[in-house]
Amino acid sequence: MKASDLPRLPASANPDEILKIYREYGLVIIEGLLSPSEVASMNQDLDTALENHAPGKAGLAWEESLGKNTKRLPLAQNSRAYREGMLENDLIHNLTESILCDDPMEGYHISCAQVIEIGPGQAAQGLHRDQFLWPYWNMIPASGPEACINFFCALTPFTEANGATRVAPKTHLDDDLGSLNPPCLLPVEIKPGDGFLFSGRLIHGGGENKTNEHRRGVTMLITRKGLMPEEAHCLSIPREIAETMSYRGQAMYGFRSNWPIKNGPLGTFWSDNNDEIGRSLGLKSRTMGSVPAGAAH
Ligand SMILES: O=C(O)CCC(=O)C(=O)O
Ligand SMILES: [Fe+2]
Incomplete structure (x- = not known):
C-alpha cells in the first residue's frame, strides 16, 4: 500500500460509507471536512495565539513525546472560528455518536482539542495509540467498544517532508496492542480543510519535519463520557x-x-x-x- 492508497471520501459522502471504511482500515480521510473559510478564520485566530506561545516541553518521557519544537494550544479558548465551526460540525458529531454511543446510556465529550504545529527540524513523534491514555482499554478486543476516536484536520498542507501524521492502516485490529512495529506506515498527505478520522487503537504519530515550513493541524480527540478527559x-x-x-x-x-x-x-x-x-x-x-x-x- 502507498500513501496515495489511503482511503478517502468527500465530506458529502454518506456517513455509513465513511463508517464502513473507517471500520475496515481504522482510519478514513474526509476531504473538505472544514470549508476554506473555516480554515482561513481558524488560521487567523491561531496565528496570533501561536506567535506568543513557546514550543514544547522537555523532561519527562511523555513531555518529550509532545515535541520540543512543536507548539500545542487548546482550541476552545483560542479560536472563535473553532467554537463556531469545527466544534459544531454535524458530520463529526454524527460519526462520533455512531461509533461511541453503542449503548443508550452512552455519551461523549472532548478529551483534548488542540492545534499542533510541528516546527522545522522537529523529530518524528514516537508511535503510539491514543487509547494508551486509558490503558485498561487495551484489554478490550477489536470486536469490542472503542475508548476514543480522533478527528485530525490540516490547516496547512500535510506532506511527507513537513511532518504529516504517519498512520499504520488496520492496526486497530491488532490483538497485541503493546506491539508498535507495524508492517506499513504511511504519511497522511492532505490539503488544508481535509481531515482524517482514526481509531484510538490505530498506531500513528506525528512525522519528522525536514522542511523550513510549519505544519499546522488541529486534533479533536473525543472519548466516552465515563472517561476522564486530558484537559x-x-x-x-x-x-x-x-x-x-x-x-x-x-x-x-x-x-x-x-x-x-x-x-x-x-x-x-x-x-x-x-x-x-x-x-x-x-x-x-x-x-x-x-x-x-x-x-x-
Ligand atoms: O501531530 C500529529 O500529526 C500527531 C499528534 C498525535 O498523534 C498526538 O499528539 O497524540
Ligand atoms: Fe496521537
Whole structure:
C-alpha cells in the first residue's frame, strides 16, 4: 500500500460509507471536512495565539513525546472560528455518536482539542495509540467498544517532508496492542480543510519535519463520557467563553451533564444536587447546535 492508497471520501459522502471504511482500515480521510473559510478564520485566530506561545516541553518521557519544537494550544479558548465551526460540525458529531454511543446510556465529550504545529527540524513523534491514555482499554478486543476516536484536520498542507501524521492502516485490529512495529506506515498527505478520522487503537504519530515550513493541524480527540478527559476544560475555559457556545458545545467541555440527551439532559454523571450542571449554574447557551426543545435552559 502507498500513501496515495489511503482511503478517502468527500465530506458529502454518506456517513455509513465513511463508517464502513473507517471500520475496515481504522482510519478514513474526509476531504473538505472544514470549508476554506473555516480554515482561513481558524488560521487567523491561531496565528496570533501561536506567535506568543513557546514550543514544547522537555523532561519527562511523555513531555518529550509532545515535541520540543512543536507548539500545542487548546482550541476552545483560542479560536472563535473553532467554537463556531469545527466544534459544531454535524458530520463529526454524527460519526462520533455512531461509533461511541453503542449503548443508550452512552455519551461523549472532548478529551483534548488542540492545534499542533510541528516546527522545522522537529523529530518524528514516537508511535503510539491514543487509547494508551486509558490503558485498561487495551484489554478490550477489536470486536469490542472503542475508548476514543480522533478527528485530525490540516490547516496547512500535510506532506511527507513537513511532518504529516504517519498512520499504520488496520492496526486497530491488532490483538497485541503493546506491539508498535507495524508492517506499513504511511504519511497522511492532505490539503488544508481535509481531515482524517482514526481509531484510538490505530498506531500513528506525528512525522519528522525536514522542511523550513510549519505544519499546522488541529486534533479533536473525543472519548466516552465515563472517561476522564486530558484537559480540565471547565476549570480553564472562562464562563464568558462557554456562554458563547451552543448547548452541545458546552456539553463537549463539561459545562453540561450529558450529550446526546435522548434520555434527558441529566444523564448519569456530572450533576449538581441531582440537577443538570449547566441548569444548576444558570448557564446561558447560544441556541445553535441540535438541541431538543426544552433542554437548553
Ligand atoms: O501531530 C500529529 O500529526 C500527531 C499528534 C498525535 O498523534 C498526538 O499528539 O497524540
Ligand atoms: Fe496521537
